[in-house]
Amino acid sequence: IREKKNVKPEVGWSQLRHRFAPGFEDILDVGVNMGWYDPKVLLEALTFRWVFIPWLQSDLDSYCHRVNNTAKRHDRNKILPNGVPAHMFQFPEDYVALDFKVGFFCALTLFETCTYAPQDHDVFQLVPADFNLIITQIYTDAGQPTVDRQSYWDVYLTLLCRLEIHLLGGPVDIEAQWGFTMQDKVNGADELELLQGLEELRGGESAAGQYYRGGVNNGDG
Known part of the structure; x- marks a missing residue:
């Protein structure tokens, strides 16, 4: 990257992969190698998602905040502003720089979001709603332990053990009730069927009959 002078987003992604990702991958390997987590086991997969994803998102948010609010070391060979x-980004005039941001109204994307990606759809839920109620109550009963790099697997195993006692052998058939969350993995399908109530993308054609003529996605935008 240093030789090619790559764009900043690529630089940022590379730094994230080298500085941030390896530590998390090592932590996850512990559970897999110890046999605590098998992504093919439904209850383990749901518990893993519920514990791991919010923790990872929280750490990513902290990483993003730290990077965006820390001044980089000044490079005297560049004429770009430093700070x-x-x-x-918010006050370019303070750095004698021009503001090239392109603003837009959120309402412009509201129609597409509601049509093609309704936020209340199951695909956007971390785990099924009824499972979330159960594991949230179990987490509360366990004293709401803090999830961090040292405690992650302990919290996961505690919740998993209590879930097994609560669910397995009980009135709830977990495969019948929540097995759909792993359906694409079980069937090995590369494509998903169109969700009920949604529409196919217009393939570059706008509602007014205009077409996108660029080269992105073979001209489909």
């Missing part, structure tokens, strides 16, 4: 990235 705290978030502040430069």
